[in-house]
Amino acid sequence: MNRVQIFITAVLLFSIQCFSACNVNDELEPPAFVKPLPDITPTPYNINYPTGLLWPRLKIPANNPLTVEGVALGKKLFYDNILSADNTISCSSCHAQGFSFSDSKKFSFGVNGQLGIRNAMPLFNLGWFEDPTLVKGGHGFFWDGRISTLENQVLAPIEDPREMNQNLAALEKELRAHAEYPALFKKAFGTDSITTRLIMFAIAQFERTLISGNAKFDQFKRGEVQLSESELRGLTLYTTEGADCFHCHGNDRSPFFTDFKFHNNGLDSIPTDLGLGGITGRAEDMGLFKTPSLRNLSFSAPYMHDGRFKTIEEVIEFYNSGTKNGPTTDLNIIKNHPKGGLNLSPQDKLDLIAFLKTLDDYSYISDIRFGK
Ligand code: HEC
Ligand code: HEC
Structure with missing residues (x-):
């Protein structure tokens, strides 16, 4: 074969191979199980979904099944x-x-x-x-x-x-x-x-x-434990205009304690980190950050994208009296702070924190399936 023939054969071979094997979705072409060796059959991994709250099934990519x-x-x-x-x-x-x-x-x-x-x-x-x-x-x-x-x-x-x-x-x-x-x-x-x-x-x-879905709050939703008076009052503050957290962190029927969206919760009037805006380039996204889940807060201090608050108490005081208004500050922050604060009483703050602590999942941080 001369060079031209070799080239043509190569092109032909490539296109035949591609015809049978190339995937429309190149980015996610399946590497797993393409040519499983005959003696190898990975064992499917079954997820045990938590109960109590309503956990949707995960949408696991078909080309990377859990094993x-x-x-x-x-x-x-x-x-x-x-x-x-x-x-x-x-x-x-x-x-x-x-x-x-x-x-x-x-x-x-x-x-x-x-x-x-x-x-x-x-x-x-x-x-x-x-x-x-x-x-x-x-x-x-x-x-x-x-x-x-x-x-x-x-x-x-x-x-x-x-x-x-x-x-x-x-x-x-x-x-x-x-x-x-x-x-x-x-x-x-x-x-x-x-x-x-x-x-x-x-x-x-x-x-x-x-x-992670085995906090005291999950156990409460499963009817296994009671919440204290203080925790119940905190729950009410959380899910009402009282403290108004649910607008962004989700209501108490969703297991996630986030709305999966992006907001400017009023940390700075002029954000130094552009957050979502740095990715999309849109003016309305400047200073917006992913709403984090409120589960497991007792273990994950310090808080916010820049770790500026060391304690949950500081976070509550921020929402109570420290939010700042800027061009992209969320309406749920501004409308509740017309006079500069949620106006929570000392007891309200304690109750809200007591409720947030019912979202701590101690079994998660000691589960040997996840540990080293
Ligand atoms: C306007 C939407 C909004 C409201 C209302 C809101 N949050 Fe947030 N929350 C956010 C966003 C967004 C962040 C992340 C901000 C950042 O880091 O820049 C956040 C961060 C937090 C964090 C830090 C979590 C971590 O992992 O760092 C806590 C704790 C928190 N919020 C609790 C509350 C509580 C309690 C309330 C009610 C008093 C509340 N939030 C009301 C949107 C909101
Ligand atoms: C040097 C510290 C560091 C190391 C090492 C590190 N991470 Fe992270 N991780 C971070 C920081 C900081 C963020 C937040 C970054 C941001 O938002 O820009 C993050 C964010 C994440 C998130 C996003 C979580 C969410 O809720 O959006 C995932 C998932 C993650 N890391 C997994 C990993 C994995 C897997 C590895 C190892 C391959 C890893 N990280 C190594 C510091 C680290």
């Missing part, structure tokens, strides 16, 4: 320093179980002691932030909603120079040469090749299993 082996691999990677450039930092360095998978610092340290620019978010009930019926515009993850799927989220910290600062080709090489990983990837995905895509898939699987 026992995939979740176990994702967990091992999550806890492994190998993911960072100098092998000093793992996901758990900034997302530790005892802090509801956050890190108790205002800003986190990445490799070489570099300081980050936002507060590490606690991790739980993440899979629902991929559901397009709950999250609009694909703005599921991070304070500014810049990422829409857990698979894609994984790369951000690994490559971020302030966090793990890792080169992906170098990481693949390290994992391929590792004593344990090749066999674990094979068990989970039935393939001999370790790729970045499979790293993303495994960690995303583990993240989807991080479900």
Whole structure:
């Protein structure tokens, strides 16, 4: 064959192969189970959904089904320093179980002691932030909603120079040469090749299993425990114009305690961090941040995207008397603060905090399925 013939044959072969194998959705072409080795059948992982409140079923991507082996691999990677450039930092360095998978610092340290620019978010009930019926515009993850799927989220910290600062080709090489990983990837995905895509898939699987739904409030909704007088008064303040939290953090029938939207809750009249606006470029999005869930607050201090409040008391006092009005401040903040405050009594504040603490899920931070 001369060069032209070789070229034509190659093109033909490629197009035949593509005709049978190319996926319309290139971005999410299935790597898992493409050529499962005959002796490998990963075990399906069944999620035990919490009860009490109404938990919608997760919409798990068809090309990355949860398997026992995939979740176990994702967990091992999550806890492994190998993911960072100098092998000093793992996901758990900034997302530790005892802090509801956050890190108790205002800003986190990445490799070489570099300081980050936002507060590490606690991790739980993440899979629902991929559901397009709950999250609009694909703005599921991070304070500014810049990422829409857990698979894609994984790369951000690994490559971020302030966090793990890792080169992906170098990481693949390290994992391929590792004593344990090749066999674990094979068990989970039935393939001999370790790729970045499979790293993303495994960690995303583990993240989807991080479900927290066994707080006192869930037990109350299941009829197992009573709430105290103070907790019940706090619940009423939360769900009414009294404290007006439900407008953004959701009502007490939804298990998530967020509206899955973005707001400017009045931290600054002129925001220094543009939040969602930095991603969309739209004037009305400037200074808007993802409404965080109010579950597990006792474990995840400090609070807000910049970790400015050290205690729940400070947060309540902020909503009570410290919100600022700017061009994008949410109407639910402005209309309730016409005279500069919610006007909560000292007892109201105690009640509201008592209620918020019923959302702490102690079993979540000690569940060995999620721990190292
Ligand atoms: C150096 C600290 C650090 C490391 C290491 C780190 N994270 Fe994060 N993580 C953060 C910070 C800070 C944010 C918020 C960033 C932002 O909003 O811009 C975050 C946000 C997230 C979120 C978004 C949560 C939400 O509710 O939107 C997920 C998921 C996450 N991290 C998972 C991981 C995984 C998986 C790893 C390991 C591959 C990891 N993180 C490594 C600090 C870290
Ligand atoms: C206008 C919508 C809105 C209202 C009303 C609102 N919040 Fe928030 N809340 C947010 C947003 C958005 C954030 C994140 C802001 C940021 O970091 O810039 C937040 C953050 C928080 C945090 C910090 C959580 C964390 O993980 O850092 C707590 C706690 C909180 N709110 C509690 C409350 C309580 C209690 C009320 C009622 C008194 C309330 N919120 C009312 C939108 C709202």
